Amino acid sequence: MQKRWVLKSKNDVKITNKLREELNINPVLAELLVSRGVETFDESKQFFRPQLSNLHDPFLMRDMEKAINRIIQAIGNKEKILIYGDYDVDGTTAVAVVYSFFREFHSQLEFYIPDRYAEGYGISIQGIDYAAANGFSLIIALDCGIKAIDKIDYANSKGIDFIIGDHHLPGEELPKAYAVLDPKRADCAYPYKELSGCGIGFKIIQAFILTNGMDINACYQFLDLVAVSIASDIVPITGENRILSHFGLIKLNTNPCVGLKALIDLSNNRTKIFTVNDIVFQIGPRINAAGRIDHAKDAVKLLISKSLQEAKDFSSSIDDQNNVRKDFDLRITEEALALIEDNALLKSRKSTVLYKADWHKGVIGIVASRLTEKYYRPTIILTETNGHIAGSCRSVLGFDLYEALSECADLLEQFGGHKYAAGLTMSVDNVTLFQDRFEEVVSRRISPEMLTQEILIDAKLALKDIDAKFFRILQQFEPFGPQNESPIFLSKKVNAVGQAFIVGTNHLKMTVVQEDSPAFDCIGFGLAEHITHINSGQSFDICYSIEENVWRNKKNLQLNIKGIKY
Numbered sequence: 349m350q351k352r353w354v355l356k357s358k359n360d361v362k363i364t365n366k367l368r369e370e371l372n373i374n375p376v377l378a379e380l381l382v383s384r385g386v387e388t389f390d391e392s393k394q395f396f397r398p399q400l401s402n403l404h405d406p407f408l409m410r411d412m413e414k415a416i417n418r419i420i421q422a423i424g425n426k427e428k429i430l431i432y433g434d435y436d437v438d439g440t441t442a443v444a445v446v447y448s449f450f451r452e453f454h455s456q457l458e459f460y461i462p463d464r465y466a467e468g469y470g471i472s473i474q475g476i477d478y479a480a481a482n483g484f485s486l487i488i489a490l491d492c493g494i495k496a497i498d499k500i501d502y503a504n505s506k507g508i509d510f511i512i513g514d515h516h517l518p519g520e521e522l523p524k525a526y527a528v529l530d531p532k533r534a535d536c537a538y539p540y541k542e543l544s545g546c547g548i549g550f551k552i553i554q555a556f557i558l559t560n561g562m563d564i565n566a567c568y569q570f571l572d573l574v575a576v577s578i579a580s581d582i583v584p585i586t587g588e589n590r591i592l593s594h595f596g597l598i599k600l601n602t603n604p605c606v607g608l609k610a611l612i613d614l615s616n617n618r619t620k621i622f623t624v625n626d627i628v629f630q631i632g633p634r635i636n637a638a639g640r641i642d643h644a645k646d647a648v649k650l651l652i653s654k655s656l657q658e659a660k661d662f663s664s665s666i667d668d669q670n671n672v673r674k675d676f677d678l679r680i681t682e683e684a685l686a687l688i689e690d691n692a693l694l695k696s697r698k699s700t701v702l703y704k705a706d707w708h709k710g711v712i713g714i715v716a717s718r719l720t721e722k723y724y725r726p727t728i729i730l731t732e733t734n735g736h737i738a739g740s741c742r743s744v745l746g747f748d749l750y751e752a753l754s755e756c757a758d759l760l761e762q763f764g765g766h767k768y769a770a771g772l773t774m775s776v777d778n779v780t781l782f783q784d785r786f787e788e789v790v791s792r793r794i795s796p797e798m799l800t801q802e803i804l805i806d807a808k809l810a811l812k813d814i815d816a817k818f819f820r821i822l823q824q825f826e827p828f829g830p831q832n833e834s835p836i837f838l839s840k841k842v843n844a845v846g847q848a849f850i851v852g853t854n855h856l857k858m859t860v861v862q863e864d865s866p867a868f869d870c871i872g873f874g875l876a877e878h879i880t881h882i883n884s885g886q887s888f889d890i891c892y893s894i895e896e897n898v899w900r901n902k903k904n905l906q907l908n909i910k911g912i913k914y
């Protein structure tokens with residue numbers, strides 16, 4: 349599929365030139381900084397040298413003082429406290445952080461993760477009933493609860509206090525919990541709005557430590573788990589998240605908790621140096637697999653393990669669940685692709701809505717993502733569960749999925765999510781009606797440009813400017829992730845040195861030069877179709893990211909080609 353190349357517009361020339369002179373760096377690097385909101389020498393220092401001392405005061409968060417006072421009261425009165433969290437990576441890491449911290453000095457403590465299939469997302473009646481039946485008087489809910497108005501009312505009727513620690517956007521009304529911690533509250537002055545759910549849990553223990561005059565390092569020991577949550581929940585790696593990720597990755601790569609150490613040992617990472625990308629593809633899916641295939645409490649048990657042997661036992665079980673998940677994922681993806689390829693009408697549509705009653709609910713979100721990558725159009729995968737239809741939805745850049753679902757609301761029992769990802773339920777009778785309605789809405793709303801995948805290019809770059817200093821400074825832009833992506837560069841009229849060749853099934857390997865530049869090795873995943881032109885001797889344009897390749901203990905710079913034009 350041909351992708352659109354879009355070159356970012358230039359920033360203010362005066363600001364960029366001033367920063368370039370102050371830092372004595374390549375103009376392209378100065379351009380990259382300004383595009384990230386870094387415009388002065390002092391801001392550059394904070395960007396390149398993150399400091400834990402620059403983390404915000406947790407008491408700037410609305411209701412934090414109330415929450416900490418209630419926790420202190422509960423510990424002093426020996427009340428039973430239940431740490432409650434969602435079943436995904438963010439929720440399970442949040443529960444692991446808060447539970448691991450408080451268990452060191454409070455024995456009346458348990459954790460609770462709702463069952464994905466029996467209870468669904470967020471606060472559940474079953475969870476509240478469990479707390480009431482077992483004498484819990486305080487529930488700390490993490491990564492969920494901000495819209496659980498009726499559930500919190502129910503808990504209040506049972507005499508159970510709730511502290512909600514969430515990072516999702518609230519509705520018009522807040523639940524009547526004892527304390528509601530959410531930077532996205534309209535009345536919350538907390539300076540940074542994009543913390544993960546686990547990040548909120550971290551701020552709770554940070555506030556508790558400050559209140560009680562404890563060693564602040566007692567919360568820093570959990571930064572590896574916070575980094576895993578930030579990467580896996582795809583929140584922006586800016587501001588406070590960038591500081592937490594920076595130091596969390598250091599801990600993950602030097603002294604991880606035993607649960608993460610066990611997962612690292614299972615990975616196929618050759619270098620054993622984990623980046624945000626490695627977390628997303630190697631650690632996160634294993635943690636998620638517990639909730640998709642069996643129960644996410646197994647993930648928490650892994651992450652709160654005290655001995656490596658205990659962690660290895662849990663990680664082995666979770667790895668088995670991940671292998672089952674991959675089998676389901678592969679089979680359902682193949683079935684979904686076959687449904688489209690065998691049906692001319694489905695191929696011609698501007699949306700994909702597929703239904704099969706026996707598809708596993710735990711992986712339909714993954715399958716929706718894969719089909720969105722393949723056909724690049726809004727995609728919904730439906731399956732049957734408990735007599736109803738459940739769906740997982742994914743969108744493409746610029747298309748508001750939530751608004752499109754709103755136009756189909758009369759066919760749905762419920763739906764929720766945001767612009768690019770959502771979930772829904774409906775009756776079996778409405779599947780065909782929904783498929784046609786959603787296609788009509790998408791066809792009316794989507795522009796032709798949205799149906800072509802975009803490569804957003806940060807800057808033009810001459811290959812001769814890529815040297816050790818350039819790459820060393822570029823590395824200091826890490827950790828890369830949402831709103832701080834690994835930069836993509838454009839170099840025009842390059843030529844292959846020698847012959848390009850195909851590796852694997854469809855990947856391109858070559859070496860390129862541009863005029864008087866050094867030669868650079870390149871890898872282009874899925875770009876083998878260009879080999880004839882490249883080997884013809886004619887010049888071509890490339891867009892790419894720059895990375896360090898390690899092979900047989902030797903390091904060299906490599907261009908990861910994202911697109912080729914001629």
